[in-house]
Amino acid sequence: MTVPQGRHGSGPRGHHQVSAVDEVHLRRCVALATQALENGDDPFGSVLVDADGAVLAEAMNREASDRDPTAHPELELVRWAIARLTPAQRAASTVYTSGEHCPMCAAAHGWAGLGRVVAAASAGQLAEWRASWGLPPGPVTPMPLTEVVPDVVVIAPVAPFDAEMREVHRRALARTEG
Numbered sequence: 250m251t252v253p254q255g256r257h258g259s260g261p262r263g264h265h266q267v268s269a270v271d272e273v274h275l276r277r278c279v280a281l282a283t284q285a286l287e288n289g290d291d292p293f294g295s296v297l298v299d300a301d302g303a304v305l306a307e308a309m310n311r312e313a314s315d316r317d318p319t320a321h322p323e324l325e326l327v328r329w330a331i332a333r334l335t336p337a338q339r340a341a342s343t344v345y346t347s348g349e350h351c352p353m354c355a356a357a358h359g360w361a362g363l364g365r366v367v368a369a370a371s372a373g374q375l376a377e378w379r380a381s382w383g384l385p386p387g388p389v390t391p392m393p394l395t396e397v398v399p400d401v402v403v404i405a406p407v408a409p410f411d412a413e414m415r416e417v418h419r420r421a422l423a424r425t426e427g
């Protein structure tokens with residue numbers, strides 16, 4: 250399946266330069282995704298950061314733990330931000346995540362007016378990996394975040410974190426096959 254490119258998007262194999270601060274937060278997302286994997290959940294983790302680069306909140310996938318297929322970390326961070334931040338603070342925030350938002354989380358991000366997104370792996374990569382491993386498509390069509398929220402700035406994918414996430418997802422697949 251071809252995933253359309255957002256207007257801020259690059260090709261699925263394109264990579265972006267990010268700051269040392271961005272790298273710290275992406276590394277944490279990979280760690281949270283790995284923790285989710287170890288909890289028996291899908292390997293996704295996200296961090297909400299304020300305008301000064303300070304971590305406000307973290308979340309990881311809890312689909313299996315909560316028996317809730319919508320228990321995605323990006324949606325949890327939206328809920329956190331709406332409860333605690335002003336619209337201006339939300340707009341100035343950055344969401345780091347191990348994998349680019351699904352359309353549900355993308356829409357929530359847009360309605361909440363959150364700021365920039367930096368994702369280790371792009372939506373296109375996630376779809377490509379699933380397909381390459383012979384997995385059926387999920388029930389929701391993957392697409393770049395900018396297809397859902399045109400004005401949000403998205404940086405994805407980011408090396409080497411995308412390759413690290415590919416390995417974490419491969420481990421998740423091996424678990425389900427084992």
Ligand SMILES: [Zn+2]
Pocket residue numbers: 321323324350351352353354355
């Ligand atoms: Zn989602």
